[in-house]
Amino acid sequence: MNANETTAAGRDTSGQHPPGPTAPQRDFSHIQGWGADLDHKNRPAYPMERTPPRLEGVHWDRPEDQPIRMKVYHSTERPGVTPVFGTSTPPSGLSGKIRDVAYKLSENDIRHWLLLLLADRVNMFEGIGEDLMHGHIPNVLGEMGIRAEFRHNRAGLARKVAVTAAIVGVGYYLYRRRGR
Known part of the structure; x- marks a missing residue:
């Protein structure tokens, strides 16, 4: 069996690819980028990849975890917790x-x-x-950015005010109706 042959189960036995299930043999060439990993010319990072990978500057001592x-x-x-976390x-x-x-x-x-x-x-x-x-x-309205909303998005602010007024109005109506 040469490097391009597969077994009857559809698995590559050349040793280049790990064994795994494959889809039935169908043509997916109409999908842009399909099979880009088959030809090294179609892999943008291929020229920069090294086998084995570079190890210079990779060895470092893990810093102490942040005290809890x-x-x-x-x-x-x-x-467990991550080495660094927020405490504000x-x-x-x-x-x-x-x-x-x-x-x-x-x-x-x-x-x-x-x-x-x-x-x-x-x-x-x-x-x-x-x-x-x-x-x-x-200053709830100021903290919500009403001034910026008024200056830069008046239509959105008007829509928010209308929706809020409608919800409050319906709530008030239902409250008054229930009291009768």
Whole structure:
């Protein structure tokens, strides 16, 4: 059997490619870029590749991990925390409890992400409450970028105001209707 022959199962036995399942013999040449790995001329990185790869400058000592002084969340798919992580906003309050529940779930579970979104919104309200407790009245509209939105995207701002007014109006109507 020469280097271009395959077995009856459709596997390359030349030793150049690892064995694995292949698709039935069909013509995919109409797909742009199909089979680019077959000819080295079609591989942009080929001239720069080396076998074995270069090892100069690759050997380095792993730095010490960042010390953990607070609760650090990590994915259930990872065995531990990453060497470096953020510490600017440690989990606290109700939003922290919501994050505790979210990080017990796998990242491929939609509840994980929805709980994290909820925790972010709860954290925003906790921040507003904390500002008010310290005697600081937050400029919510300014922090939302209303001035920039008015200056650069008036149509989008008008649409947002209309949608908000409609939601508040429907909510008020339903509230009044329920009271009768």
